[in-house]
Amino acid sequence: MSLAVYGHYFSSYTQKVLIALYENGTPFEFRSISPETPEHSAEWLRRWPLRKFPLLVDGDRNIIETSIIIEYLQLKHPGPVRLLPEDPLAALDVRFLDRFFDLHVMNATQHAVDGALTGDPVKRQDGMKLAVEKLERAYGWIEGQLGGRTWAVGNDFTLADCAAAPSLFYADWTHRIPESCPQLRAYRARLLARPSVARAVDGGRPYRKLFPLGAPDRD
Template identity: 75%
Template sequence: MTLALYGHPFSSYTQKVLVALYENDTPFEFRCLGPDTPQHAAQWLQRWPLRKFPLLVDGARNVVETSIIIEYLHLTHPGPVRLLPDDPLAALDVRFMDRFFDLHVMNMVQHAVNGALTGDAAKRADAVATATEKLELAYEWLEGYLAGRTWAAGDAFSLADCAAAPALFYADWTHAIGPHYPTLRAYRARLLARPSFARAVDEARSYRPLFPLGAPDRD
């Protein structure tokens, strides 16, 4: 039975799973959640009433939370690109960086986005200020950490890079990664050039007007 993924192309967390699927050319059916597909929304909510996406369906199994979904794919639908190393300590490093990008980068982008969605100028400004402060701290740490690395956890593309790609993509839109972070900027550029993420970015291009902070005319 073909895998099914419920989500939205412009969602960073949907993109995170899409990158993993595209890396290994894993067959799946994408079920977009939107006003034009109410049947998908009904199926999604029946399977996961907590109203979070993406959701991966594999036969009778429903798999949620992006890191768990990618680990599930690694275990049950493996391909030539191994997104987690076999060595337990190396795998721990990958999982740490996955959490770093979700918690310290993407969560801050979402905080700014949520402030903008309130429609209240003061709340928007406060949220953006907080996100800017926290993202700057993350950028500074990443600049040092990534020195000498091709990918987030070393020489191999991994789960951590699946998380980093959309997180840094939207983070730079929220608070630009300045020229004083050349290593981080180069890493973001490598992620954008990776065919799996480039495909996810292109598939979401028509939705850019939805970005409440204003999507820049680049990327």
């Protein structure tokens, strides 16, 4: 049985895993979770009733949580691009920035998205206020780390960049990266120009109307 991914092309966390798969040209079947494919939704919930995606299926094994999925792929289905360094301390740096982008950029963005999805103007405003506060701190910190680096931890594209790409893609839609963060703005542009990232972004392009804050006419 080939690898199968359950998720949605517009989902940031699904995109994170897709970028890793695209980087290495790893064959897989994509099973979209949507009202049009109830059979995929039923199978996904049978395998993972906590209702979170993406889910990677490899034979009889279900692999959940994006960072674990990408590490699993490197162990069991390695390709030419090593997304986690062999050196344990270097790998720790990559894992840290992977968590940084998920927890302090993507999750911060989610406050604004969740507030907008309620349809309540007050909750929308409160969610956006919290998101902006957290993103400003995150932007400022990562700006100070990127000097002299092509990618998140240096010259090699890693797990951390798989996390950074969708996080910064949607975060900038939510609260623009300011001109006072030129390193971060340039890094986001490099990510979007990377073929694996561009492919993931293009996969979600038909669904931009779903972005509850209003998708900007760019990227």
